[in-house]
Amino acid sequence: MRVSVLAFVIGVVLLVVGLAVSIALHELGHLVPAKKFGVRVGQYMIGFGPTIWSRRIGSTEYGFKAIPLGGYISMAGMYPPSPKDTARAVPGRQRAGRAGGGFFATMVQDARAANDETLLTDEDEHVFYKLPVFKRVVIMLGGPVMNLLFAIVLFAILLSGIGVQTATTTVSSVSECIIPADAGRTECGADDPVAPAAAAGMQPGDVVVAVNGRPVETFAEVFEVIQNSPAQQISLVVERDGSPRTLTMTPIAVPRAVTDDAGRVVTDANGAPVTEQVGIVGMRQEVEYLRQPIWAGPAAAIENVGAVSGIIWQLPVKVYETGVSLFTGGERDPNGPLSVVGAGRLSGEVAASDAPILNRVAGFLGLLASLNVALFVFNLVPLLPLDGGHIVVALWDGIKRTWAKVFRRPPPKPVDATKLVPVTFVVVIALIGMGAILILADIFNPLTIL
Template identity: 25%
Template sequence: METLIMVGQLLLGLSILVGVHEWGHLIAAKSFGMRVEKFSIGFPPKIWGKQFGETEYSIGAIPLGGFVKISGMIDESLDTESLSEEPEPWEFRAKPAWQRLIVMMGGIIVNVVTGIIIFICLAWVNGESYVTKDELNKYGIVAYDLGEQLGFQTGDRVIAINGQEYERFSDILSPDLLLGSDNYYTVLRDGKEVRVDMANDFIDKFADKKNRVNIISPRRPYIIDVVTPGSSAADAGIRSGDQFLKVNGQEVLYFDQLVTVLDANVEQTVSIEIDRGGELIKTEAFVAVDGTLGLKIEDKLEFVTREFTFGESLSEGTYNAFAVVWLNIKGFKKMFAGEVDVRKSLSGPIKIATFFGPEWDWNNFWRIVGLLSMVLAFMNFLPIPALDGGHVVFLTWEIVTGRKPSDRFLENSQKVGMVILLSLMAFVIINDTISLF
């Protein structure tokens, strides 16, 4: 069921993004009087189609893209039979270069606008919630395996990033920082300031799927919230509002300490010391095979919640949307510099499906769709023949020089671009499949 939910979200997300992208081309082409023969979400074979006016609208069986077929245009269909004849006034090739340029930019523009709108709506509806630097440093951090490789230790207080102040916990491992170079942290450890350097290839380790869960997290003070009736905790007399002090003589003031002690004592009885309104209570409880006692905790870490006005949402959402593009540029720079492994950095449909998660969370769904919309715009703008960016390069050359590339050159360029794209698609799908094992 979890796999079906992830696949369902992926297909819905891709259908939305491909639909608005191709609609951008269609609406621009029709605005300039061009004939659009086909509009398809998904690639052939066709599973549904309907003719409206001059255009056939269809859904293809392969949901990894889509296309519009504009009369008189050399595209991925490589249909060039009619190009030997004089262009008709409603054909793509008969229109001025600036109009053709706008048509080719139409999909990219609509994807950018879609991404911005999604991020604006998310900011307006959800606001933001974060842990401040001061709240974080009351308790310190929990360092997991990858965090320890980076140089952090559980209990560290992070007091500066690259020698500068920071505002919130998320700044410590922001994508911009992970994709940067020569970054370092200043931490307070056992009363002394210690420098922790981030290796420039750290993002390569982070990209490995087994490391993605956690690097570091805030330490979380807690109290007991709910005790499950009939559980080991209930039998031990533990109550809502209790504060654990020690388990088997080990301090457990933070949730990570409690988890560590319980995991080390599965299927055993442990001694527990509790603070109950200033009174010291001692009891014993049996730890289940999954390392639990049968209770839920209340997190006492304080979060700052900020709501945005609509005007603030416009600014915040637009910034967040274009930050995705900037991070993609930095990511490509690191790949070309050889600082990250391409196999770990490029994601195909299988990896993208996992980003949505095994539960249908609409906030997360739209966040991923907004991110993918900006990524799709960026990728389509790359100057590769068969992508919109390749057409943009040729049309820009025509506008600047006044000379149009020959139809034969455009046809051959399209073939080269298709080989590149199909090879890339095969690579990411095979790479995704291998990463599952």
Template identity: 25%
Template sequence: METLIMVGQLLLGLSILVGVHEWGHMVAAKSFGMRVEKFSIGFPPKIWGRQIGETEYSIGAIPLGGFVKITGMIDESLDTKSLSDEPEPYEFRAKPAWQRLIVMMGGIIVNVIVGIIIFISLAFVNGEEYLPSEELNKNGIVAYDLGEQLGFQTGDRVIAINGKDYERFSDLLSPDLLLGSDNYYTALRDGQEIRVDMPNDFIDKFADKRNRVNIISPRLPSVIGQLEPGGNAENAGLKTGDRILAVNDKPIGYHDEIRPILQKYPSQEVQVMIERGSERKDLTVSVGEEGTIGFYPAFELTYVTREFTFGEAISEGTYNAFAVVWLNIKGFQKMIAGDVDVRKSLSGPIRIATFFGGTWDWNNFWRIVGLLSMVLAFMNFLPIPALDGGHVVFLTWEIVTGRKPSDKFLENSQKVGMVILLSLMAFVIINDTISLF
């Protein structure tokens, strides 16, 4: 069921994004009097179609893109049969270069607008919830394997990033930081300030989704927040709100100190000292085979919720939308510099589906769709033939020089671009498949 939900969200998200992208091209073309022959969401074979006026609207069986067929334009269909004739007034090639440029930019512009609207809406409806750095540093952090490789230790209090104060716990592993260079933290350890450097290739390790929960987290007190129904802790008499003071006479101050002790006694019994109100009790608790007793810690840290007025949401949402583009640019720079493994950085449809998750959460769905809308705009703007950006380059050349590239040149460029895009698509699909195992 989780897989079906992920696939369903992916298909719906792609359909929305491809639909608005191609709609942007079509509206721009029709506004300049160009004939639009086909508008398709998905690639052939066609599973549904309807002729309305001069345009056939259809849905293709392969939901990994879409297209608009504009008369007189050399596109991915490579339909050049009519190009030897004199152009008709309604053809793409008969229009001024500046109009053709607007048509090719139409999809990108609409994707940017949609992405901005989504991010503004999310900011206005949901606001922003975050853990302030002051709350984080009450107890410090828990450093897991990858966090320790970075140089952190459990109990560290992170007081600065690149020598400057920070506001949120999420700032410690923000995309902007991960994609930057020569970054470092300042941590307080045993009363001494220490420097923790982030390697420039750290994003490669972070790109593995299994490592994202294996770096650092806020350190929590040893207070029971929730008991597993019928679990060993509940059966032994532990209750929500109890503070664990010791396990087998070993003092406990924080939740992360409990499990390493329990894992030494799988399928055995341990003595647990708790504090409940003003009294203390010793309880005998059975440990499971995995080294757990069946409870979750209380999250005794206070999150801050910031609500935005509509005007503030416009500013915040627009900033967040264009931050996606900036991060993509920095990511490309990292790949070119060799700091990032391309195999870990490029995502295809399989990996994108996992971003949506196995439960249908509309907030998460629209956040991913907004992000993908900005990514789609950025990727389409790349100067690769067969992408909108390739057409933009040729049209800009025509406007600046007054010389139009020959139809043969455009046709061959389109072929080269299609080979590049199909090769890239095959690479990301194979790479996604390998990453599942």
């Protein structure tokens, strides 16, 4: 018990460290191009809350904060400076905003005041908002792209370095009998029928080379014929000690629940599970890791981007469904969203499982890679304060400037994204609410691999 608890804790810690590395790389993706383009960066921080360590190198303070669940860099002049008349109207940084004030107007003015503090002078050139559009887009894309590249590296290690678990045509074990699935025991009883594979003389180490006269290369082909032949005699050609042998057997018919394409059990009009008869012979196959081509890692990352995008664009609906399952105790969608608590729990379960070490390492790498794909997709959502929102603002600024140039009009003022602070506030509140629902669901109605 102590060993499994310790392994679970190690798994959670590894996920936290992996998340911190992912965040560090994300912020590095912003930092490097920002400095390359001459933007003054005041801070590069991993985490939130109180600072536990920091060091200033040049004009930038690098450090770690107490809660490693996020990060940021502070760039000078993320937004244009406050209008001159507004600045004069609020000496000493008094809260003002639009005529009549109000909560959102105050928020806009506070955002402008905070932004103005990053500007040395009105002529300061080392600021973000004065960069050409493509440079601003490169800076904001840098973070998500780093997460995608990290995911590609992790998937490459997983698929090309470790490999994919593949069922071979080599027999690993042969059962003595067929025990009913609902028997609740593992020992053979007097009434249990002899396993067809054992009765036919199948032995561990046999390599199946043909079924019913058709050559096979994977165990899936063998398994398909066996399942589709309940109570029907089949012949298998196996290779044993370098010599072929032909074995005949009749798979025993057993009931199996019918599932749909999503893996859910199909039920009839009365709600009872629909079953079908399938054949079994009582043998297991050997499983080994087969290394994939080097391009398998990028392909897997791109495939995951598509899958995660489908979840992200339906996030409010998915979170609502998760909330319903939380309060009703219903089964959660295994392909639904997770909070960092749920990801940590899965990482702990992977580490504490009885699987071989290599399997656990592979499970952790897959989880961390998928998490980075989620960070990539999520940060590209075109809403502030996410990176995608800043990209949209930069592109809109570029469109305005191009329009003015085409029609020979005076250059427009830079787009003032501080006016979108009320929208940003609503987005942040929505994200906090959805995050809270997912955390509660991951605590009280978690997804599990065990």
